[in-house]
Amino acid sequence: MKVFVTGSNGFVGSYIVxxxxxxxxxxxxxxxxxxxxxxxxxxxxxFIQVDFSDPFSLHDAFEFVQPDVVVHCGAMSKPDECELNxxxxxxxxxxxxxxxxxxxxxxxxxxxHLSSDFIFNGEKGMHLEEDKPDPISYYGxxxxxxxxxxxxxxxDWAIVRTVFVYGKPFYGRxxxxxxxxxxxxxxxxxxxxxxQIRTPTHAEDLAKGIVAIVNKRATGVYNLAGKRxxxxx
Numbered sequence: 538m539k540v541f542v543t544g545s546n547g548f549v550g551s552y553i554v555x556x557x558x559x560x561x562x563x564x565x566x567x568x569x570x571x572x573x574x575x576x577x578x579x580x581x582x583x584f585i586q587v588d589f590s591d592p593f594s595l596h597d598a599f600e601f602v603q604p605d606v607v608v609h610c611g612a613m614s615k616p617d618e619c620e621l622n623x624x625x626x627x628x629x630x631x632x633x634x635x636x637x638x639x640x641x642x643x644x645x646x647x648x649x650h651l652s653s654d655f656i657f658n659g660e661k662g663m664h665l666e667e668d669k670p671d672p673i674s675y676y677g678x679x680x681x682x683x684x685x686x687x688x689x690x691x692x693d694w695a696i697v698r699t700v701f702v703y704g705k706p707f708y709g710r711x712x713x714x715x716x717x718x719x720x721x722x723x724x725x726x727x728x729x730x731x732x733q734i735r736t737p738t739h740a741e742d743l744a745k746g747i748v749a750i751v752n753k754r755a756t757g758v759y760n761l762a763g764k765r766x767x768x769x770x
Contacts, residue, residue, distance in 0.1 A: 539563045540751065541604035541646070543589050543637065544611025546573045549651065549699075551707040552744035553608055558582060560748055565602045568611070573708045590633035599640040606751050607641045609634060610651040612680075619676035630679035635686050647754055648687060648694040649747060654735070654762070656681040656698065662734065662766070666698075666758045693756050697747055700762040704740035712740070736762045 540557050544550040545566030551574065557564045558579050565583045566574065572584040587598045589611055612630050613619055619626035634650065641648050655677035656670040672678045687694050703714045720727040738761065746761045 538605040538751070539565065539602060540606040540608060541565045541567065541599070541602050542608045542610065543567050544609075545584070546570055546708075547610065547614075548704075548706055548712050549702055549740060549743065550610045552704070552740040553610060553747055554582070555707060556741075556744040556748045557608075557751070560752065562606075562751075565598075565604065567598065575708060589637055590628050592636050595636055595640055599643065603644050604641070604646045605644075606647045606649065607637060608649045608651075608747065608751065609637055612651070614653075614676070616655065616674050616676040619679065620674060623675050626675060626679050630676075631682045631686070634683040638686060638690050642691060645692045647751070648690055648692070649750060650683065650687045650694070650696050651747070652684050652696050652698045653677065653680045654698060654700040654760075656684065659733075663736075664760060666760050693754060695750050695756050696758045697743075697750065698758070698760045698762075699738050699743055701735045701737045702740050702743055703737050734766050734768050736764065736766055738762045 540562045545554050546568040554564055554566050563581045567585045567587045569588045576582040585598050587594045589595050613626045656672050657664050658671040658673050670681050672681050684696055706712050
């Protein structure tokens, strides 16, 4: 299958691209910036530099790829940045998702959207897929609005909610773990929250789960996260 992946230079996106390639899919990776990957030697890998919030460049990309599947993991994902730059967060997380859906509709692509536990208020914990969302941050609100747009899509779709993804990056931006390791190595201070209990999710496990959804064309909402509850400290 031809799979169009957004946010391929990101931490999660790189793992998804890698897993799709391992499963033999033809992968069209995309990002706003140039290709940072190490996948260029794979004959099934193509890279397209595109801003998915730009309707014109996105239309051209879809016309070129005509994807069977879209895996949308690109986003403005730092909650503090979203709170301070709400217009940018809306453009990236909501408007961008809508633009992808509009283009995917033309080719009846199976649309897989990566979402977050931030759509919940955090009071209950260990949420089920049927639990009512109640975001308290602007980031969470944009992810919920994006989910609502995906649910209106006229063809097959899946939403994957995950929690605090960790692991060793293939390339590009550090993960939380590697960033902390660098700070410790350099004896640099680093601020972290101390009021969260979450279920960390290994990036490879998440990627395998998403690609299983792609392979089975499994529709609906899935909460994919680690089993263990761990304090942020």
